[in-house]
Amino acid sequence: MTDGVMDREPALRLLHEMLRMRRFEEKAAELYTEGKIRGFLHLYIGEEAIAAGVAQALVPEDNVVSSYREHGHALARGISAGAVMAEMFGKVEGCSHGRGGSMHLFSVAHRFYGGNAIVAGGLPIAVGLALADKFLGRRAVTACFLGDGAVAEGEFHESLNLAALWRLPVVFLCENNLYAMGTALERYAAQTDPCRKAEAEGVPAQRVDGMDVEAVASAARAAIETVRSGQGPRFLELATYRFRAHSMFDAQLYRSKDEVEAWKKQDPITTFTERLRQRGWIDDPALAAIEGAVAQEIAAAVAFAEAGTWEPVESLTRDVLAPESTT
Amino acid sequence: MTDPTIVTYREAVRAALADALRRDERVFLMGEDVGKYGGTYAVTHGLYDEFGPERIRDTPLSESAFVGAGIGAAMGGMRPIVEIMSVNFSLLALDQIVNNAATLRHMSGGQVGVPLVIRMATGAGAQLAAQHSHSLEVWYAHVPGLKVVAPATIADARGMLWTALEDPDPVIVFEHVGLYNQKGELPIDAGPVDISRAAVRRLGRDVTVVTYGGSLPKVMSAAATLAERGIEAEVIDLRSLRPLDDATITASVRKTHRAVLVDEGWRTCSLAAEISARLMEQCLYDLEAPVVRVCSVEVPIPYPRHLEQAALPQPAGIVAAVLGTMGGR
Numbered sequence: 001m002t003d004g005v006m007d008r009e010p011a012l013r014l015l016h017e018m019l020r021m022r023r024f025e026e027k028a029a030e031l032y033t034e035g036k037i038r039g040f041l042h043l044y045i046g047e048e049a050i051a052a053g054v055a056q057a058l059v060p061e062d063n064v065v066s067s068y069r070e071h072g073h074a075l076a077r078g079i080s081a082g083a084v085m086a087e088m089f090g091k092v093e094g095c096s097h098g099r100g101g102s103m104h105l106f107s108v109a110h111r112f113y114g115g116n117a118i119v120a121g122g123l124p125i126a127v128g129l130a131l132a133d134k135f136l137g138r139r140a141v142t143a144c145f146l147g148d149g150a151v152a153e154g155e156f157h158e159s160l161n162l163a164a165l166w167r168l169p170v171v172f173l174c175e176n177n178l179y180a181m182g183t184a185l186e187r188y189a190a191q192t193d194p195c196r197k198a199e200a201e202g203v204p205a206q207r208v209d210g211m212d213v214e215a216v217a218s219a220a221r222a223a224i225e226t227v228r229s230g231q232g233p234r235f236l237e238l239a240t241y242r243f244r245a246h247s248m249f250d251a252q253l254y255r256s257k258d259e260v261e262a263w264k265k266q267d268p269i270t271t272f273t274e275r276l277r278q279r280g281w282i283d284d285p286a287l288a289a290i291e292g293a294v295a296q297e298i299a300a301a302v303a304f305a306e307a308g309t310w311e312p313v314e315s316l317t318r319d320v321l322a323p324e325s326t327t
Numbered sequence: 328m329t330d331p332t333i334v335t336y337r338e339a340v341r342a343a344l345a346d347a348l349r350r351d352e353r354v355f356l357m358g359e360d361v362g363k364y365g366g367t368y369a370v371t372h373g374l375y376d377e378f379g380p381e382r383i384r385d386t387p388l389s390e391s392a393f394v395g396a397g398i399g400a401a402m403g404g405m406r407p408i409v410e411i412m413s414v415n416f417s418l419l420a421l422d423q424i425v426n427n428a429a430t431l432r433h434m435s436g437g438q439v440g441v442p443l444v445i446r447m448a449t450g451a452g453a454q455l456a457a458q459h460s461h462s463l464e465v466w467y468a469h470v471p472g473l474k475v476v477a478p479a480t481i482a483d484a485r486g487m488l489w490t491a492l493e494d495p496d497p498v499i500v501f502e503h504v505g506l507y508n509q510k511g512e513l514p515i516d517a518g519p520v521d522i523s524r525a526a527v528r529r530l531g532r533d534v535t536v537v538t539y540g541g542s543l544p545k546v547m548s549a550a551a552t553l554a555e556r557g558i559e560a561e562v563i564d565l566r567s568l569r570p571l572d573d574a575t576i577t578a579s580v581r582k583t584h585r586a587v588l589v590d591e592g593w594r595t596c597s598l599a600a601e602i603s604a605r606l607m608e609q610c611l612y613d614l615e616a617p618v619v620r621v622c623s624v625e626v627p628i629p630y631p632r633h634l635e636q637a638a639l640p641q642p643a644g645i646v647a648a649v650l651g652t653m654g655g656r
Contacts, residue, residue, distance in 0.1 A: 065399075097435075097437060098436065104434040104435070106434065106436065106439060107438070108438040113399075114431070114435070116427070118422055121423070121427060124391060124395020124396050125399035125402065125427060127395065128397060128400040128407075130403075131396055131403070131405070132403025132404050133403060135353075136404055155395070158387070158392030159392045161389065162387065162389060162392045162393065162396060165387065319432050319435075319436060320433055320471045320472050321432070321472065321474075321495075322496055324495060
């Protein structure tokens with residue numbers, strides 16, 4: 001780790017977490033082409049260091065609010081691969097009872113509040129969750145993931161201002177993968193530095209290498225500790241890159257293969273594996289053991305989703321209002 | 328106030344808010360100028376002094392953020408009341424209300440409830456022109472996952488908030504600006520009221536007039552005029568705009584065989600249109616005349632008083648509509 005505090009075991013856990021996300025999504029892409037998964041499927045491949053690095057800095061009492069590219073966040077938060085996969089299949093056993101799909105993963109048990117597919121739409125909710133924690137005297141932090149595209153939305157500015165004004169315990173985690181869908185940052189923003197926008201709203205901001213899981217882990221831990229101590233919100237810009245298409249319907253006309261290949265050289269998994277080898281913390285058999293465990297977990301998740309049940313059409317209108325509601 | 332039981336609608340809403348804040352530590356109020364200023368329509372006057380800046384929370388002009396923060400706070404265990412200055416301004420928070428408040432329970436497979444109350448002023452009559460005067464209740468009444476109520480009486484202004492706060496789902500409360508100065512009696516022991524049923528405000532045998540919110544006093548006035556001509560109108564106050572209480576409406580129409588619908592919204596795709604459709608579906612053969620709608624003229628609300636009034640449903644127009652459906656009796 002950059003500050004030299006990470007031991008071998010937590011470092012291997014980070015690698016394991018990133019591999020879980022990577023293999024899970026590679027499988028999901030396959031299942032998409034087979035028609036098992038439908039709708040939009042936004043892959044996180046390339047950005048795994050962020051979810052892994054942030055998740056290890058959170059405690060169970062903390063809240064997580066995410067965007068529509070949230071498979072990695074959900075898995076890192078501890079929602080089981082089976083429950084996420086079953087959700088993407090649309091089965092009752094999914095973490096959102098099958099009603100949400102890929103873009104709307106929820107698990108109240110993990111304080112994971114979506115899965116929001118309106119860009120920046122989750123930010124006000126994160127502010128509110130933090131407000132409730134402050135009211136109720138809980139020392140929880142709300143981790144709010146957003147993409148760089150969200151920075152262009154009004155809700156971004158409104159929410160950061162509110163969080164700063166009321167000194168709320170929110171850490172905003174901006175995954176800057178340089179594109180809002182297919183529009184490059186410099187094509188949609190006059191001010192291309194998200195940190196300056198966050199600071200303009202009174203939220204201290206820091207840019208972090210989002211391809212380096214140890215850098216993310218270290219920065220996330222520091223930011224979350226600061227927020228937890230009552231000093232108000234923090235903003236981390238995590239510089240990263242999406243290796244795959246925006247969704248499964250994207251011909252990627254807006255970026256060059258060379259650009260993608262250049263970023264792939266910074267693959268957070270291969271670079272971190274190499275670093276661990278150099279430290280003598282991992283060798284081929286150990287890596288194979290992790291890959292084996294991950295493969296087993298993913299296979300079990302797919303089997304779980306396959307074996308899941310379809311909700312009967314008779315219950316179509318459930319969960320519109322609370323069951324105790326009279327109407 | 329010499330008689331403690333005679334209050335204005337405004338005072339009844341304020342009493343309901345104060346009561347909720349005293350009763351439940353989880354309740355707080357936030358919105359633009361609800362605190363130090365005392366509320367745009369003076370509804371929250373005095374609450375800031377009694378409950379302080381944490382629970383009577385002034386917000387920036389960020390409708391989307393503070394409505395969304397209300398949603399998040401409700402998810403986090405609080406019972407927020409969010410005030411939006413007017414329904415026109417609520418459009419800046421449509422994303423949060425429609426995409427989040429209304430959908431979270433469903434998208435999460437029943438895990439996440441949003442027990443949030445949103446209050447907003449609606450309606451015309453104060454010469455506030457085309458960005459402060461519209462009646463867009465039906466926009467929200469269209470959306471599954473929301474409940475929409477419109478207190479038209481002092482007792483409902485006092486009692487609906489209590490019930491709304493106990494509801495596990497988001498409830499939007501529309502307060503018509505024309506009602507704030509209305510006075511009426513309020514029982515000392517006024518408490519929660521049912522918000523799922525319409526109320527028959529006047530019994531009658533000849534025609535059913537369905538309305539809600541700020542149009543209720545106009546309909547009652549029209550009904551009095553009609554009574555002088557020997558026509559007894561039954562007046563139904565919807566109270567709940569979503570869900571609609573079909574049973575109360577159809578029971579009345581099956582008795583009177585005639586229906587006039589009075590709605591300050593524009594006619595096209597209005598609540599009146601929805602009720603008319605339900606009457607066709609449920610009691611077409613009980614009707615002795617076509618359903619008639621009295622709605623706002625399809626124009627953005629103009630500023631001059633005479634034009635503003637001409638755009639809105641008025642007692643004379645309601646009387647004329649009833650006479651029309653009675654076959655010119």
